[in-house]
Amino acid sequence: MNISIVGRQLELTEPIKSYIENAFETLGKYNLDIISGRCVVSADEKQGRKGFNAEFALNMAHKDTIVIRQKDKDLYAAVDLAIDRASKVLRREHDKKITVKGKDDGKEVRARIAEEPVEGVDEIIPMxxxxxxxxxxxxxxxxxxxxxxxxxxxxxxxxxxxxxxxxxxxxxxxx
Structure with missing residues (x-):
């Protein structure tokens, strides 16, 4: 997965970069063929209050791009919340992938059992x-x-x- 980390109105330090890279690595556990990930972190000051925006964009093969935006007072909290939301979306995609594969209702398994010879038994006839x-x-x-x-x-x-x-x-x- 290609990872791009961008900071707007904010200087990205090495701990911030490594934290975001580790966050991207946790998304790899879903085995969904993520091509690239982009994180844009920006500082935001409105009405005298400081805050941070974290935007994650995940490009997946044969799927639409997933974009997640999260705001928080703490930069690390914004990243964590965005990654949690991304994990939920990827878990749903992963579950869809599994349920689509398993839609044969056991017909394939029964056919394979009927075709395979079993030692000591002449023939098994499913009923x-x-x-x-x-x-x-x-x-x-x-x-x-x-x-x-x-x-x-x-x-x-x-x-x-x-x-x-x-x-x-x-x-x-x-x-």
């Missing part, structure tokens, strides 16, 4: 469960007895997810 209709336990037991499945997953009348299964001794178990 969709029919959990939309609540069943009595007796109905689920009949369904399991009439099929060749080892277990059956269902929602009972109280909307609890239950599993009924065949035991090795020929009886049935219920979770």
């Amino acid at each position: 969709e469960l029919e959990l939309y209709k609540p069943l009595e336990i007796e109905e689920a037991l009949e369904h399991l007895k009439n099929s060749e499945m080892q277990f059956y997953v269902f929602n009972d009348i109280d909307a609890k997810m239950r599993v009924i299964y065949k035991r090795a001794d020929g009886k049935f178990g219920l979770y």
Whole structure:
């Protein structure tokens, strides 16, 4: 990231420059491809009161430029407040980037599982469960007895997810 620090009506000392450079470095944790950052610090005196303005401009690849202006009596406080606001904006952008990537609802993972062979297992066939209709336990037991499945997953009348299964001794178990 290219960093530019400018002082208007203010002499920039080395501690101020290094403080602003460190502030820019904290913005790198969001991995958002920030091309350049510019900070303009200016002294402002209105009606006999001194104050400082800090303006940060962040140029990002494939995004609009983010500009944040902050005023305060203390220069370091103005820089800190501006960086906090920039962090919030960059965190939102980072979260958008993550949620857009994860929009496939697991279809890609299920497809990859179906294609990959698993050691010791001939073939895994993904199935969709029919959990939309609540069943009595007796109905689920009949369904399991009439099929060749080892277990059956269902929602009972109280909307609890239950599993009924065949035991090795020929009886049935219920979770």
